[in-house]
Amino acid sequence: MTDGLFIAFEGGDGAGKSTQVELLRAALEARGRTVTVTRQPGGTRLGQQIRDLVLHGEHVAPRAEALLFAADKAHHVEELIVPALRAGHVVLTDRYTDSSVAYQGAGRSLGAQEIHDLAMWAVDDLVPDLTVIVDISAAEGRRRRGEVHDRLESEQDDFHEAIRAHFLAMAAGNPQRYLVVDGLAAPGEIHEQVLARLDAMGVLP
Template sequence: MSEHGYFIAFEGGDGAGKSTQVGHLVEALEAAGREVVVTRQPGGTSLGAALRDLVLHGEAITPRAEALIFAADKAQHVQEVILPSLARGAVVVTDRYTDSSVAYQGAGRSLGAQEVADLQTWAVGGLAPDLTVLVDVDPATGRARRGGTHDRMESEADGFHAAVREHFFAMAAAAPERYLVVDGGAPADEIAAAVRARLAHEGLL
């Protein structure tokens, strides 16, 4: 486990249902008597909230500037929220972490997955989740679920989201011991049960 607690990240494309699964898992962990810290990226800190609004809803930003803003968000987030929580033994559950930046800016924006991964790793001081749950959904389904409201990332064409999806798969395939890939098109209760089963195997539930 990271530090003394346990660190779980939910990743996936827009509209995959990550937030729903975060809610299901937090409920199960709290019922098991665990202290749970729930957060999201970008966001989760005062600085992160300002950066989230800037990068998702503000004026146009160049791809490299976008990658740097996401890295700054994570650097602040890790130091202010995640590390202190892990140090006291809490379970930290985050909606997105470094993999999203690698997939969205590295693959989606074509900045280079390794370059963005190196930037993200430096920003978070090498802190990786104990478990990453990849909630997979195809771009068309994700777009339909989001309805008519889209932020800057969500508004990108399906080709962008397809590249993001493929890179998520590549990262999961490269480190299967640290990932759980679930079908975001399955019923929410089934997905939640699969996540709980994995964490039961880890001794967390």
């Protein structure tokens, strides 16, 4: 859309996605780009309400959880992401549709294809130009999170390992759209890998 660029950061809880989003935002702004930073769920007012409900509220049935996340994505894309891309911004999002496919499709065993189709319908088939998977083990994610857990973070390690495996499978199936980085590497090293990939894509100013 116009000169906009759409980049998503995905990975397990505690992987360091938000750190990479901030490093990339600073680097792109230093190069003169206008950057819109957001997250899913929670990038809009409605999204924040959905985030509080699903991640910090009472039990939510798995299918209801998937539908609530899809609703967040539909609203988020129409209200924030698409307008920013049309204005020529670089949009950086902490999580996008791949999280739904991994968490609800694989983690909740609702079916990866079914959740993928639902998510694509919700976002009107808008996919990122690049998706960065920050890869860490479930045990490392739990260590980093410490004692603070939301509803999804508090799930057992086998849940998180299923999610990790699905992220890696998605990346292996479409290497042109994904970059997998080792979440155990230093943040600066990961950031340089992201910049190198964007440079290879010819999208850096």
